[in-house]
Amino acid sequence: MADPFEDWESAFDAGQQVRYARNIPRRSGPHAVPPETSSSVEEGASRVPAQRAQHGTYSRELLVAIKAVRAASRACIDILRTLSENKTIIKDDKSPVTIADFTAQAVVNCILANEFPDDKNVGEEVSEGLSTENEGKTLASIVSHTNHTLSSNYSANQVMEFIDRGKYEGGAVGRHWVLDPIDGTKGFLRGDQFAV
Secondary structure (H helix, E strand, O other), rough: OOOOOOOHHHHHHHOOOEEEEOOOOOOOOOOOOOOOEEEOOOOOOOEEOHHHHHHHHOOOHHHHHHHHHHHHHHHHHHHHHHHOOOEEEEOOOOEEEEHHHHHHHHHHHHHHHHHOOOOEEEOOOOOOOHHHHHHHHHHHHHHHHHHHOOOOOOOHHHHHHHHHHEEEEOOOOOOOEEOOOOOOOOHHHOOOOOOO
């Protein structure tokens, strides 16, 4: 199966301009993309100036973020293929969380920790409760999927530490990353739309 994310990475690696997969009309109004960051390629199409991304202030961060989201997306798709194994946990706020949520957060936080060890992360999930006897199988599955995705051999404690890097509360001081590991968990569970 072709990698749906490959075009982005190869275009950035080559330093070429990246075009959206679909012709997306430009937005207008208060949230419109400023003209200096997006320009028309063809009528109704947009592009991201990769040259600017390659040499801009946050070019390394952008490439690492793309790498992290691609890896987490692959993990989610792999988990979706084995949905019967994808146990759902109901959080205190009555929202569902799956092994894909935990795995995606562990994968992204691991990649960010390796590239930017001093950066903080604001994440949605915490590992609390995963190491209990009742959730031992869930944790083992999260560790297995995380290691498979990252081609690594992290222990359960290390994977829980990656998940818990998301415990930072954010604020106006210092730099931090914000992650919703799966936005649309209910859609994910239905095999419908979700985002990392």
